[in-house]
Amino acid sequence: MIAEELPKIAAQEQEDQLQFKHHIFVCSGTACVSAHSDQIQAALEKDIEERGLGHVCSITGGGCRGLCASGPMVSVEPQGILYQGVKVEDSAEILDSLNSQPVKRLECSTEAPFFSRQKKIVLEYAGKLDPERIEAYIAAGGYTALLKVLTEMTPQQVIEQITRSGLRGRGGAGYPTGLKWSTVAKAQGEHKYVICNGDEGDPGAFMDRSVMEDYPFKILEGMTIAAYAVGADQGYVYVRAEYPLAVKRLKAAIRQAQKNNLLGNNIGGTTFNFQIDVRLGAGAFVCGEETALIASIEGKRGTPRPRPPYPAEHGLWGCPTLINNVESYANITPIIRNGTDWYTAIGTEKSKGTKVFSLTGTINNTGLIEVPMGISLREIIFDIGGGIPNGKHFKAVQTGGPSGGCIPEQYLDISVDYDSLLHLGTYMGSGGMIVMDETSCMVDVARYFMEFCMSESCGKCVPCRVGTAQMYDLLNKITKGEASLDDLAMLEELAEMVKSTSLCGLGQGAPTPVQSTLRYFRDEYLAHIVDKVCPAGVCKIYHHAEVFS
Amino acid sequence: MRASSVKTVAVPSDDKRWRLVNATMRRHGSEPDALIETLHTVQEAFGYLDDTALRYVASNLKAPLSRVYGVATFYNFFTLKPQGEHNCVVCLGTACYIKGAPQILESVENLAHIMPGETTPDKKVSLLIARCLGTCGLAPAAVFDGEVAGKLTADDAVHKVQEWMKS
Numbered sequence: 075m076i077a078e079e080l081p082k083i084a085a086q087e088q089e090d091q092l093q094f095k096h097h098i099f100v101c102s103g104t105a106c107v108s109a110h111s112d113q114i115q116a117a118l119e120k121d122i123e124e125r126g127l128g129h130v131c132s133i134t135g136g137g138c139r140g141l142c143a144s145g146p147m148v149s150v151e152p153q154g155i156l157y158q159g160v161k162v163e164d165s166a167e168i169l170d171s172l173n174s175q176p177v178k179r180l181e182c183s184t185e186a187p188f189f190s191r192q193k194k195i196v197l198e199y200a201g202k203l204d205p206e207r208i209e210a211y212i213a214a215g216g217y218t219a220l221l222k223v224l225t226e227m228t229p230q231q232v233i234e235q236i237t238r239s240g241l242r243g244r245g246g247a248g249y250p251t252g253l254k255w256s257t258v259a260k261a262q263g264e265h266k267y268v269i270c271n272g273d274e275g276d277p278g279a280f281m282d283r284s285v286m287e288d289y290p291f292k293i294l295e296g297m298t299i300a301a302y303a304v305g306a307d308q309g310y311v312y313v314r315a316e317y318p319l320a321v322k323r324l325k326a327a328i329r330q331a332q333k334n335n336l337l338g339n340n341i342g343g344t345t346f347n348f349q350i351d352v353r354l355g356a357g358a359f360v361c362g363e364e365t366a367l368i369a370s371i372e373g374k375r376g377t378p379r380p381r382p383p384y385p386a387e388h389g390l391w392g393c394p395t396l397i398n399n400v401e402s403y404a405n406i407t408p409i410i411r412n413g414t415d416w417y418t419a420i421g422t423e424k425s426k427g428t429k430v431f432s433l434t435g436t437i438n439n440t441g442l443i444e445v446p447m448g449i450s451l452r453e454i455i456f457d458i459g460g461g462i463p464n465g466k467h468f469k470a471v472q473t474g475g476p477s478g479g480c481i482p483e484q485y486l487d488i489s490v491d492y493d494s495l496l497h498l499g500t501y502m503g504s505g506g507m508i509v510m511d512e513t514s515c516m517v518d519v520a521r522y523f524m525e526f527c528m529s530e531s532c533g534k535c536v537p538c539r540v541g542t543a544q545m546y547d548l549l550n551k552i553t554k555g556e557a558s559l560d561d562l563a564m565l566e567e568l569a570e571m572v573k574s575t576s577l578c579g580l581g582q583g584a585p586t587p588v589q590s591t592l593r594y595f596r597d598e599y600l601a602h603i604v605d606k607v608c609p610a611g612v613c614k615i616y617h618h619a620e621v622f623s
Numbered sequence: 624m625r626a627s628s629v630k631t632v633a634v635p636s637d638d639k640r641w642r643l644v645n646a647t648m649r650r651h652g653s654e655p656d657a658l659i660e661t662l663h664t665v666q667e668a669f670g671y672l673d674d675t676a677l678r679y680v681a682s683n684l685k686a687p688l689s690r691v692y693g694v695a696t697f698y699n700f701f702t703l704k705p706q707g708e709h710n711c712v713v714c715l716g717t718a719c720y721i722k723g724a725p726q727i728l729e730s731v732e733n734l735a736h737i738m739p740g741e742t743t744p745d746k747k748v749s750l751l752i753a754r755c756l757g758t759c760g761l762a763p764a765a766v767f768d769g770e771v772a773g774k775l776t777a778d779d780a781v782h783k784v785q786e787w788m789k790s
Contacts, residue, residue, distance in 0.1 A: 105760040108771035142760025278717035280757035315663060315700050317757070354663050356698030359754065373658035374690070375697040434718035434759035441760050472717065508717045508759075522720055526754070532697075 076343035077221045080212060083334075087213035093129065096172050099136030099201055101147040102319070103284060105441075106138070110162070111146035117165040118148075125169060137201040137288030141188055142441040150176075151202055158182035187457040188439050193420065193446045195428045196285060196404040203288070205323055208330040211291040217336055219410035220295050223302055224344045232303040233259060236406070238414040240426035245271060245362070245399035246474065246503040247579075248425070248492035254396065257386040258304040261394035266306035268297050268348075269390065269397045271367060272313040272320070275359040276475030277526065279506030281430040282400040284442050286313065286320035289404060290327035294350060296403030298337065299410065301348040304396050309350040312367055316357065324352050359476075359530035363578045364389075364397045366532065377532045378578035399504065401430055421447035425491035429502065435472075435509035438463050445490070452486040455509055466511035470594070474503030476523045476530075477583025479590025480516060499590045501583075515612035516595040517602055520587045521549035527584035538581025541572035545588065552599060555606040555615035562603060566592065632682040635675045640668040644676075648683050655686040658694055662701055671702045699754075707742040707749035709768050709787040711780070716755030718762035723777070727763055728752065730777040731784055748787050 091097070100106075100115040115135055122131050139147045144158035148168065157168065157180040164180060171177050184190075194200055204210040211217070223232055237252025258266060270293060274282040286293060297309050313321050328350055331337040339347045353371050360366045361376040368390050370376040389395025405427060409417050421427050425447040431454070434440045438460030445454060451471060455461070462468050470480040479500030481488075488494050492502050510519070528542040548565045551557040569585035569592075576582045592599060601609050608615055634641045647664040651657030661684065665676045672695050681691040695701045713719075713728045732738060735748050742749040758764045761773025767783050 104756070104758045104771070105773065108758050108761055108764065108773045142758075145760070274757075275754065277715070277720075277755035278759050279755070280759055283757045316753070354660065355700075356659055356663070357700035357754070358698050370659065371656070373654075373656035373660075373686075373694070375693050432759055434762060435721055440718075440762070475717075506717065508721065510721055514721050519721070522717070530754075 077225050080217060080221055083209060084213045084215075087209040090209075091132075091213065094132040096131045096153070097151045097202075098131060098133045098168075099149045099151065100133065101138055101145060101201060102135035102205075103138035103142065103145070103287065103442075104280065104319075105142035106145035106147055109146045111135075111148075111160075113162050114146055114148065114160055114165065117162045118168070121165050121169050127169065131169075131172065134204045135206075137199065137203060137205055138197075138284050138442055139201040140192075140197070140442040140444075141182070141439060143439050144182060147182070147201070149201060154184065156182045156184050188441075188443075188460065191449075191453060191458050192444050193428050194444050195408050195420070196401055196430050197288075197442070197444045198408060199289065201288070205288050205290060206326060208291060208327070208334055208336075215411065216291055216407075217295055219407040220298055220336065221342050223299050223410060224342050224346055229259060229303045229305065232299060232410070235414055236303070236409065239409045239417045240421075240424075241402065241405055241409065241417070242425065242492060243399060244401035244405070244429065244504070246477075246501060248502060251398065251402055254386060254398070255300065255303050257384075258306075258394050258396040261387045263394040265308065265391075265393045266304055267390045267393055267395040268301045268304065268306040268309040269367065269371070269395060270297055270309070270311040270400055270403055271362065271364070271397055272311055272317075272400050273355045273362045273367060274314060274317075274400070274504060275362045275530075276504055276506045278432065278434055278472075278508045279475060279504055280432045281442060281505040283314075283317050283320055285400050285404050285430070286311075286317065287323055290320075290323045291331065292407055293324070293400060293403050294327055294331055294337065296406035297350060298341065298348050299406050300396055300398065300403065302346055304394075306396065307347055307349065309348060310353050310371055310390075311350060312353045312355060312361070312371060314357070315354040321352060321354065328352070358532070359526075360532045360578070360580050363580060366578070367397065368395065375532070377534045378580075380577060401505070422489060422491045424493055429490070429505060431505045431507045433459050433507050433509070436462055436466065436511040436513070437509040447491045448489045450487050451481065451490060454490065454507070455486070459509065462509070462511050466513065469510050469512050469514060470516065472500075472508040472510065472519065472587075473506065474501040474583075474586070475506050476526045477501065477579060477586050478503045478506075479586050480510075480519065480594065482594040499593055500586065513610055513612070515553075515608050515610035516591040516598050517549065517553055517608075518610075518612045520591045521546065521553055523587040524549050524584065527580060531580065531584075535577035535581060537572045537575040538577065538584065541568055541576070542581070542584050544568055545572065545585065549588070552602045553608070553613040553615075555602055555608075555613070555617075557603050559603060562599060632679065635679050641679075643668050644680070645683075648680075653684055655684050655690070658684055658686055658691060659698070662691075662695060666701060671705050673703070673705075704742070705746075707746050709747060710749040710751060710766075711784055712751040712753050712756075712766040713739075713780070714753045714756040714758070714762075714764045714766075716753070716757075716759060716762070718759035719755075719764055722762045724763040727765060727775060727777045727780045730781050734781050734784055735788065743788070747790075748784060
């Protein structure tokens with residue numbers, strides 16, 4: 075492949091696509107597959123064949139449309155029709171309607187706020203792209219960014235462009251991506267590595283899974299651009315083994331990219347060489363931490379080590395290593411293609427671009443959303459999310475996974491960006507957003523996250539290994555109504571200690587759910603301790619009087 | 624470990640599945656850093672990691688058995704015990720948790736008289752928990768023999784497991 079060939083492949087693919095009057099996409103996202111979208115696809119394929127429509131109608135297990143709550147989703151392009159809650163028996167009716175009016179009873183309005191209030195950069199193809207064919211990706215503008223970078227830009231210029239875009243790490247902490255790249259570029263080493271952190275471990279988060287499953291080529295392209303910028307020759311995508319479809323699609327994408335000379339030696343006819351391999355995680359939450367992840371790629375137990383030295387200087391096998399999150403890499407190609415001015419126009423002053431969230435919990439429109447930074451939580455929850463079901467009231471929204479906190483109702487109008495969330499005692503995190511109504515007990519939620527951190531602690535440092543267990547015991551005591559105010563004081567003291575003395579982010583972040591719920595819902599803790607009642611009715615508190623009566 | 628002093632390590636049995644394991648090790652140059660990838664292959668082929676497999680992998684990758692055992696027990700994904708005929712994985716992700724996953728888990732525990740990570744004595748049913756299945760949109764969810772069931776109730780789960788126990 076050389077730069078001139080790319081438009082030819084794109085043109086050929088577009089021409090091939092034009093012979094079809096209709097393209098049916100059946101969502102192959104986890105939620106839709108769980109609702110049997112694979113059977114729907116099989117039924118449609120069978121009906122298309124039986125009716126002899128194979129030459130006018132194509133069918134693809136396409137990407138996710140985000141509205142998981144209404145799945146399985148089926149869309150018909152280029153007519154732009156979206157169907158929700160499709161069943162196997164609807165296949166014939168959908169095909170009948172191809173040349174007439176859409177099936178009214180299944181139609182899902184794409185004008186609804188769920189779709190119209192989003193801004194898609196990472197998810198730019200929004201379910202209308204075949205994730206398993208490189209030609210489809212190229213026809214949609216894929217790999218133009220890589221070839222532009224390789225033929226028109228120096229590594230320094232690439233880093234400058236990423237720096238100017240203001241992109242910050244989407245793994246949660248928000249470290250400036252350009253700065254990270256330039257540190258690795260400056261580091262001395264015979265080999266350098268580029269790693270994509272796809273070890274999405276936060277419970278209640280599935281953004282990276284969706285991006286890896288739907289846009290594998292986009293991640294590979296982003297990583298290849300990064301490798302060119304920092305001077306790396308080998309890359310790894312570290313994916314959870316629990317995401318078999320993501321693993322399969324990434325491996326298939328790597329093979330196709332190699333075949334088209336977009337990975338491997340002399341990429342795009344230039345002198346640049348870069349290879350990517352997939353490495354499987356094995357279910358250890360701590361491996362999301364970069365030094366633990368590196369240990370895991372090296373085939374060891376995933377235990378973190380003190381930083382500095384940072385992986386940028388001393389990473390995989392002691393070499394300078396660039397580690398970015400899946401979503402960060404997915405932002406690279408749009409920034410290169412559309413320029414920094416375009417990108418910096420989206421978002422707030424210090425947080426540019428968009429953020430993908432998995433919106434779950436007690437909310438009507440559960441699913442995957444991408445919103446511009448700076449949007450308010452109220453817009454996300456009540457406009458896009460459609461509010462709280464069953465006439466219940468909003469209580470809190472949890473962001474940042476086990477290292478994040480809960481935000482109460484009075485802060486719903488705050489802008490969603492790295493700094494405002496930090497100010498509220500939580501953090502952006504990788505993008506889990508779990509909405510809770512009055513039936514959730516905040517002490518129980520804190521206990522849930524502490525149990526998570528306690529079991530996932532790698533055991534290397536004492537504050538995390540012992541501290542989380544002690545905090546869990548105290549929280550357990552509180553939820554059983556057996557704690558005293560002294561226990562609460564001890565819990566607060568321990569929280570501060572674990573936070574300030576743990577080795578890595580897992581331990582340092584573990585007390586956040588406790589501290590955040592204490593900050594906003596202290597009365598609930600006191601109700602458990604002093605009045606021996608759980609206001610939400612979640613915790614089982616047995617009173618002696620009841621036991622003996 | 625005596626085996627590591629021998630140059631070529633004999634395959635534990637003539638089971639053809641060892642070929643898959645060998646292929647993975649070869650692909651990674653039989654270096655210790657292939658350990659996790661190799662254990663994945665063993666588990667995929669045999670369903671779990673037994674002593675024989677751990678020793679064989681250790682010898683072939685020239686890694687101390689302590690390291691192999693350490694890795695196999697560190698990662699939640701690996702299991703050292705054979706699984707039952709059927710398995711039920713209850714998701715305990717945040718979204719599932721606040722939507723009633725603990726009640727689902729409890730009712731399955733009470734029905735089968737096993738705790739997460741255990742298998743019934745007749746080897747019929749294994750109960751497992753997942754940190755998050757990523758199907759938060761369908762919370763609460765569980766996986767029954769590889770098939771995800773969303774918007775689950777405790778009754779549904781009990782019903783499903785009861786069927787397995789009767790079969």
